[in-house]
Amino acid sequence: MTDRFGDLAGSRYRVHLCFGPNCSERGSKQLWPKLEAAIADAGLTGEVELLATTCRNRCDYGPSLNVYPGPVFYNGIDAEAVHEIVQEHLGQGRVCQRWVFRPKLSRS
Numbered sequence: 001m002t003d004r005f006g007d008l009a010g011s012r013y014r015v016h017l018c019f020g021p022n023c024s025e026r027g028s029k030q031l032w033p034k035l036e037a038a039i040a041d042a043g044l045t046g047e048v049e050l051l052a053t054t055c056r057n058r059c060d061y062g063p064s065l066n067v068y069p070g071p072v073f074y075n076g077i078d079a080e081a082v083h084e085i086v087q088e089h090l091g092q093g094r095v096c097q098r099w100v101f102r103p104k105l106s107r108s
């Protein structure tokens with residue numbers, strides 16, 4: 001399977017968790033072990049490639065997490081979101097709508 005960034009190297013999904021400065025300040029680094037544990041608990045180890053990344057350009061909405069193929073952008077995630085995204089998206093292949101990135105409407 002491939003995504004727009006190339007071969008997934010045998011994994012079904014690739015997950016980017018932002019470790020950029022704004023997402024780190026909002027707790028993304030504390031979510032990393034929770035994400036690893038949720039993936040293991042769901043029996044998905046080896047199915048998911050997990051990468052800590054630089055800024056995903058959605059700093060106002062962090063912590064940011066991207067899932068490939070897609071990409072599907074998730075934002076404002078917390079421990080509950082990590083659990084739901086792993087169960088629904090990575091486990092069952094359904095985009096977890098509750099946490100999908102929705103930009104704020106600007107008024108001009």
Ligand code: FES
Pocket residue numbers: 018019020021022023024054055056057058059060062063064
């Ligand atoms: S620091 Fe995470 S989106 Fe910019």
